[in-house]
Amino acid sequence: MDLPEAPAPAASSGPYRVLARKYRPQTFAELIGQDAMVKTLGNAIARDRLAHAFLMTGVRGVGKTSTARLIAKALNCIGPDGQGGPTIDPCGVCEPCRAITEGRHIDVIEMDAASNTGVDDVREIIEAVRYAAVSARYKIYIIDEVHMLSRNAFNALLKTLEEPPPHVKFLFATTEVNKVPVTVLSRCQRFDLRRITPDMLFAHFSAILQKEGVEAEAPAIWLIANAAEGSVRDGLSILDQAIAHADLESGEGGGGKIGADQVRAMLGLSDRTAITQLMATVLGGDSGGAIDLVRAQYALGIEPVAMVRGLMDLTHAVTLAKVSRHDDPALAAGDRERIGDWAQKLGFAPLNRLWQLLLKGHDEVLRANNPLEHLEMLLLRVIYAASLPDPGELAKLLESGSLPTMPRAPRAPASVQDGPSDSAAVPIDAEAGTEPPATALTVAQIHQLLETTGNHRLAVQVYDHLRIIELDPGNIVFAAVPALGGSFARDLGDTLLTQTGSRWHVRPGEGEARPSLGEIRAARVADNGERIRELPVVKAALAAFPDAKLVEDDDNRHKSQS
Known part of the structure; x- marks a missing residue:
């Protein structure tokens, strides 16, 4: 009985190989981004100036181990006709090339230092290098993650590494070159593989x-x-x-x-459009809208820390756009236009302030037990910080005596208020264009404010004992002294909040502190007294009246305080 011919079974393609293995470079031409190293190796091979040990270092996945295998093939290639010598372009068809590619060449020994860290493992290499290669031109030892070797193992390898037999080459690869002893580095030709752009x-x-x-x-x-x-x-x-x-x-x-x-x-990345909207609400001072957007993204499965990173990336993009250095091909045209608009309307000072707040908040959200709550508080902090006056504005308010008594609503700079309605409400102040006042002047103005409002106890404490460590807008760090008392920080912060309409964080700290206003005045008076005593008329008066004393005039003292 004639039966239909059975179809031939399809040829099996074998088990699936991941792309990282399937497309591992097999020639130096396929090694991307490492042109300088390839040129150096090519010249060394052409001129027969090969080092006895090579060290490849760089971040993960840039081709360190692949480069070591390519060097092994380049040194042992004999060409299709079996008559070739070392070459920067191994043929890939001769027996040594195929055996090295398949990982079965008897003279190319790959060793993982992470699992062979001891001196006994290195002793085996030292014993084996005395014997010539079995079938290849060079016996090659490839040691991956060489920094994992113990100190004793490195010491045992030093002498052999410095003066190996002519038929032996060492190829080391590591991601942490700083952990490799300098004595080993000095015996190797080092190649720093760069990140791929x-x-x-x-x-x-x-x-x-x-x-x-x-x-x-x-x-x-x-x-x-x-x-x-x-x-x-x-x-x-x-x-x-x-x-x-x-x-x-x-x-x-x-x-x-x-x-x-x-x-x-x-990848768990936040939606760029949603992040752009969130940035717009933050810059516009819309705290309720920002909270609603964050909660909507969180409900979709976006992690709070990913949203913070998205805001940081956007802030970085706007800052780079200000100096015409932003070019992200993954951006949509609308996002690119909005970034350019923000770059024109925001100054470097508010962008830097926003970056610092997000940078500090990123670590807090990352470590938080409840990241969503921390993210919401971070956004409120960013929005609230936008309404704080800068040092120059505060000094002008103090001088004019027109300090507000209630917190001010977030406001937009003039350059932004005239812009389009969809991005006009940007409360983060543009660059003020004035230098911050000196620390002593700012403390003096605070002292004057306390005196003017009748808070003489605090004014005396500020004048006599307040030694400043840090003084930034809304932030005072001072050296703790017993004379200030335990409630000084709270009292001063509450008073400044009432009088300036902005919250000031007043706290004791550690570090080098500047002298108080009273100490500065005392030093100035002492210096003036010494100079006055040297005047001839004063010397004569003191000689005639030995019990006389120099006394500062009260009017001058009050003038110096003010």
């Missing part, structure tokens, strides 16, 4: 996606390139995850399209 990663990932037959939006690839932080391996791992996510979303076994929103959600 986002544009290089974008081009590399785009080429890989084309080979894999996967479509992706350009902003999605930029997001992955930025998230990689200069590491090819990290970026390929994220790309692998994004491809799997795209396949799942499309409901097919392959061919899914990677979108920017999808990558952002996968």
Whole structure:
């Protein structure tokens, strides 16, 4: 009976290999971002000036171990005809090249220092280097994460590392070169592998996606390139995850399209549009709107610390835009326009203030037991700090005597109030254009304020005993002395709040303190007294009346205080 011919079984493609392994560079031409190192190695091989030990250092995923394997292939390649010598372009088809690529060459020994840290492990290497290579031109030892070796192991390796046999080469790789002893570093030719720039990663990932037959939006690839932080391996791992996510979303076994929103959600990044809206509410002084936006994002699964990072990234982008150095291809046209608008209307001083507040708040939110509450308090702190007068404005108010008695509502600088309605309410003050007053002048003005309002007890304490360590807008740190008493900080803070309409944080601290107004005056009086005593007429008067004393005139004393 004639039966239909059974179809031949499809050839198995083997187990899936992740992109980081599948696209590991096999030649120096495929090693991206390390042109200086490749040129140095090429010249050294061409001139037969090869070092006996190489050290590759750099952040994770920039190609340290891959470079070590490429050097091993370059030194042991014999060419397709078996007659070649060391070359910067190994053929990849000869037996040594294929064996090294597959990790089975008997003369290329890879060792993980993290699991072989002791002196006994190094002693095995010292014993083995005496014997020539079995089949290769050089016997090569590749030691990964070499900084994990113990101090005794490093010491045991030193002599062999300095004067190895001519048939032995050492290739070290490490992410923490500062932990490698200087005695080892001095015996190696060191290569610092640089981080891979986002544009290089974008081009590399785009080429890989084309080979894999996967479509992706350009902003999605930029997001992955930025998230990689200069590491090819990290970026390929994220790309692998994004491809799997795209396949799942499309409901097919392959061919899914990677979108920017999808990558952002996968990485747990806050929505850029929502962050832009949050920034607008913060700059506009809308505390209720800011809280509502934060809670809406939190309900969608966005972590509070991710929202803080988003605000920091946006603040950084606006600051760079002010100096024409901001260029983020992942930004939409609308976001780019808004950043440019903020860059024109906000000065460097308020942007720096906003950055410092967010930077400090980031650590607080990261360590908090309830991050959402800390984020809400952080935003309220940022909005409230925008209404504090700067030192120059406070000095003018004190001089004119027109201090407000109630807290002021957040206000926008004049340059912003004239702008478009959707971004006009920006209470963070533009640069005042005046230098902050000297510390002594500011303390003197505070003393005058206390005297004017009839708070003589505090005025005397400020004049005689207040030694300033730090004096910033809304912040006073002073040296604690018994004469001030335990309630001084609270009393002074409450009084300044009542008289200036702004909250001042007054607290004792440690550090170098400036003398008080009274001490400055006493030193000045003592200096004046010494100079007066040297006058001939005064010397004659004191000689004629030995019991006479120099006394400062009360009117002059009051003038000096004021």
